[in-house]
Amino acid sequence: MSSDSGQNGATAAASPHRLELADHIDDGATFDYIVCGAGSSGSVLAGRLAADPAVTVLLVESGGDDDDERVRDPDLWPANLGSERTWDHVTEENTHLNGRRLAYATGRGLGGGGAVNAGVWARGHRSDWDSFAEQVGDPAWGYAHVLGHYRNIEDWQGAPDPERRGSGGPMRIRPSQDVHPLFSAFLDGAEATGISRFDSANGAMMEKDSGCAVRDENIHDGVRQTPFRRYVADRVGQPNLTVLPHTTVSRVLLRAGRAFGVEIVREGKPLRAHASQEVVLSLGAIGTPAVLIRSGIGDEAELRAAGIPVVQHVPGVGRNLDDHIRLPCVWEATDVPLPVPTRSQAVCFWEDGTRPGAPEFVMYVSPAPSVSPESAAQYPPPERCFTLMPAMRLRGGSRGRVRLASTDPLTRPRIETNFLADPDDVRSALSAVAMAREIGNSAALRPFAKREVSPASSATDTVELFVRNAVETYWHQSGTARMGRDDDTDAVVDARLKVHGIDGLRVADASVLPHVTVANTMAPSMVVGERAAEILTAEHG
Ligand SMILES: Cc1cc2nc3c(=O)[nH]c(=O)nc-3n(C[C@H](O)[C@H](O)[C@H](O)COP(=O)(O)OP(=O)(O)OC[C@H]3O[C@@H](n4cnc5c(N)ncnc54)[C@H](O)[C@@H]3O)c2cc1C
Structure with missing residues (x-):
C-alpha cells in the first residue's frame, strides 16, 4: 500500500490523522470479501471481517479520506453539506410540498454519513427492532438480540445500566456535557406537556411510549467517534485489508445467479475486483438500489426501459424509501445568551396512537435558524432565534422511490420522496407542529422566546x-x-x-431497514453492519 495522494496533497500528508490507504489494486485482484461503501454499516462490517487475519477484505469507497477538521469536530458538521464529503442529491418535485424539490444529502467518504452527521447517538426503540424481527420472521433482529450488539458496540460513559449499555466497545458514547439552559428549558417544557424525563435517551426510555432526555453522542474529548475511525482505522496497514478510496462501484459482476465481483471506476478507468466468498453492498439507501439496478437486479419493466439486461426481477429495489420529515418552527430569541454550537443537547419522543407503543414523533432544538428556503421566504427568521424541530415517521402511503436517471455511476439517481402523500401524514404533521408550539410557547422557554415567528398560528x-x-x-x-x-x-x-435469487450478494446498510427507526439512523445502521458480520462469520467461518 502506498500513501493516498488524493485531494489534500503534501500539506495533509503531514497530518497525524492521515492513514496509509491503498492507491490502486490490480485489475482482477481477488479478495474473500468485497465490502462496497465505507459508511456507518460498511465500516463496521469490514472492520469485523478483517479482525480475522485469514480473511482478505477489500473496502471500496467513492469519496476521499477522513483527515478533515469537519469530520473530527462535530460542531462543524453543517460545513460538510455541499462539500466533497456529501452526495448532494436533490429530489424530484413533490406536488404535496407545493412542487418543491428538497436538498437530500447523504455522506460520502470514509465514515459515510457517520463522518459528517450531527453526532446524535440514537439506538432505535424496542418496537422498531421487534417489528423488524416480526417482518422478517427472525428473532435475531429483535430488541433482545440487538441489545447484545449494542453492548458490543458501546463504551458507555454515563450512569451504569449493564442490562442495556456496553462497556469497552469501540464507540465511546456519553450523554451531552455542560447542557446549556436553553436545552434544560426545552426538557422542562416537554415535561410540562406530560412527557416523562429519563436519565438517558437510549436506556429505559427506548422501551416507553414517550420520554425526554439529554441526548447521547458519539463524541470523546470533543472528537467525533466515526464508525470508520473506531472499526477500521487501526487495521489499515494489515496485509489482509485493502481500503480503496476515490473509487466508485458501477455494478456487481454476476454469472449464473451468483455474484463474483464488482466493476469499479478509479481515476476514470474501469477495473474489476473479484470476491471468492461474497460481495456486500453498504452504499446507503440511495447508493445501494442504484448499484443493484445497474447490475440488472430490480423491477424488470424498469430495467428494460433503461436498456439494462434483466438478471433478476426484484420489484422492491428502490421502493419503500423511508425517512423522517423535519418541520422546523422558529422563535425570535430574547437577549439571553444562546448556545454556540448548532447541535441539540436534548430530545423528546411521543406517540399519537398510529402504532401503539411506538413513538412516531421526535423533536430536537437548534439555537439557530434551520429552515427551508421556502419557509424562510414566508417567515424570515430573525438573526437571533432558536428552532424547535419536530420530526415524524411516514405512513406507507408516503414512502418514496429511487430510480436511475442514467447508467453512469456518478449521475445522481432520481429520488421521489412522496412526503405527505398520505393524508393521515398531513394530520400528523399538524399535530407535530402543535406539540412544538406548546413547548416553544411554554413558561419554561419564556426566558428565551421573545416571539413566535413560524407558524405563529393555530389556524389549520x-x-x-x-x-x-x-x-x-x-x-x-x-x-x-x-x-x-x-x-x-x-x-x-x-x-x-441475501439478495433474493442471487448467491454471494448481500446488502448491509440502512436500505435493509423495513422502516426508519424512531430517531436517527447511524447507530441502527451500525447494528446492521454487526449483524452482517455475525451472519457471514457463521456461514463462512
Ligand atoms: C447531514 C446528516 C446528518 C445526520 N445526522 C445524524 C445524527 O446526528 N445521528 C445519526 O444517528 N444519524 C445521522 N444521520 C444519518 C446517518 O449518518 C445515516 O443514516 C447512516 O450513516 C447510514 O449508514 P449507511 O451505512 O446506510 O450509509 P452511509 O453512511 O451513507 O454510507 C454509504 C457509503 O457508500 C458510499 N457510496 C455510495 N455509492 C457508492 C458507489 N457507487 N461506489 C462507492 N461508494 C459509494 C458513500 O460515499 C458512503 O460513504 C445524518 C446524515 C446526514 C447526511
Whole structure:
C-alpha cells in the first residue's frame, strides 16, 4: 500500500490523522470479501471481517479520506453539506410540498454519513427492532438480540445500566456535557406537556411510549467517534485489508445467479475486483438500489426501459424509501445568551396512537435558524432565534422511490420522496407542529422566546401551508432494499441479508431497514453492519 495522494496533497500528508490507504489494486485482484461503501454499516462490517487475519477484505469507497477538521469536530458538521464529503442529491418535485424539490444529502467518504452527521447517538426503540424481527420472521433482529450488539458496540460513559449499555466497545458514547439552559428549558417544557424525563435517551426510555432526555453522542474529548475511525482505522496497514478510496462501484459482476465481483471506476478507468466468498453492498439507501439496478437486479419493466439486461426481477429495489420529515418552527430569541454550537443537547419522543407503543414523533432544538428556503421566504427568521424541530415517521402511503436517471455511476439517481402523500401524514404533521408550539410557547422557554415567528398560528389552513413549505429531510434515508420473509415479493433481501435469487450478494446498510427507526439512523445502521458480520462469520467461518 502506498500513501493516498488524493485531494489534500503534501500539506495533509503531514497530518497525524492521515492513514496509509491503498492507491490502486490490480485489475482482477481477488479478495474473500468485497465490502462496497465505507459508511456507518460498511465500516463496521469490514472492520469485523478483517479482525480475522485469514480473511482478505477489500473496502471500496467513492469519496476521499477522513483527515478533515469537519469530520473530527462535530460542531462543524453543517460545513460538510455541499462539500466533497456529501452526495448532494436533490429530489424530484413533490406536488404535496407545493412542487418543491428538497436538498437530500447523504455522506460520502470514509465514515459515510457517520463522518459528517450531527453526532446524535440514537439506538432505535424496542418496537422498531421487534417489528423488524416480526417482518422478517427472525428473532435475531429483535430488541433482545440487538441489545447484545449494542453492548458490543458501546463504551458507555454515563450512569451504569449493564442490562442495556456496553462497556469497552469501540464507540465511546456519553450523554451531552455542560447542557446549556436553553436545552434544560426545552426538557422542562416537554415535561410540562406530560412527557416523562429519563436519565438517558437510549436506556429505559427506548422501551416507553414517550420520554425526554439529554441526548447521547458519539463524541470523546470533543472528537467525533466515526464508525470508520473506531472499526477500521487501526487495521489499515494489515496485509489482509485493502481500503480503496476515490473509487466508485458501477455494478456487481454476476454469472449464473451468483455474484463474483464488482466493476469499479478509479481515476476514470474501469477495473474489476473479484470476491471468492461474497460481495456486500453498504452504499446507503440511495447508493445501494442504484448499484443493484445497474447490475440488472430490480423491477424488470424498469430495467428494460433503461436498456439494462434483466438478471433478476426484484420489484422492491428502490421502493419503500423511508425517512423522517423535519418541520422546523422558529422563535425570535430574547437577549439571553444562546448556545454556540448548532447541535441539540436534548430530545423528546411521543406517540399519537398510529402504532401503539411506538413513538412516531421526535423533536430536537437548534439555537439557530434551520429552515427551508421556502419557509424562510414566508417567515424570515430573525438573526437571533432558536428552532424547535419536530420530526415524524411516514405512513406507507408516503414512502418514496429511487430510480436511475442514467447508467453512469456518478449521475445522481432520481429520488421521489412522496412526503405527505398520505393524508393521515398531513394530520400528523399538524399535530407535530402543535406539540412544538406548546413547548416553544411554554413558561419554561419564556426566558428565551421573545416571539413566535413560524407558524405563529393555530389556524389549520395557515399551519398546513406552513407545513408544506417547511418540510425538510432529517437525512435518515432507509428502506430501499428492505428485508422480508422469503414469500414477501416486495422484499429485496432475506433475514440473512441475501439478495433474493442471487448467491454471494448481500446488502448491509440502512436500505435493509423495513422502516426508519424512531430517531436517527447511524447507530441502527451500525447494528446492521454487526449483524452482517455475525451472519457471514457463521456461514463462512
Ligand atoms: C447531514 C446528516 C446528518 C445526520 N445526522 C445524524 C445524527 O446526528 N445521528 C445519526 O444517528 N444519524 C445521522 N444521520 C444519518 C446517518 O449518518 C445515516 O443514516 C447512516 O450513516 C447510514 O449508514 P449507511 O451505512 O446506510 O450509509 P452511509 O453512511 O451513507 O454510507 C454509504 C457509503 O457508500 C458510499 N457510496 C455510495 N455509492 C457508492 C458507489 N457507487 N461506489 C462507492 N461508494 C459509494 C458513500 O460515499 C458512503 O460513504 C445524518 C446524515 C446526514 C447526511
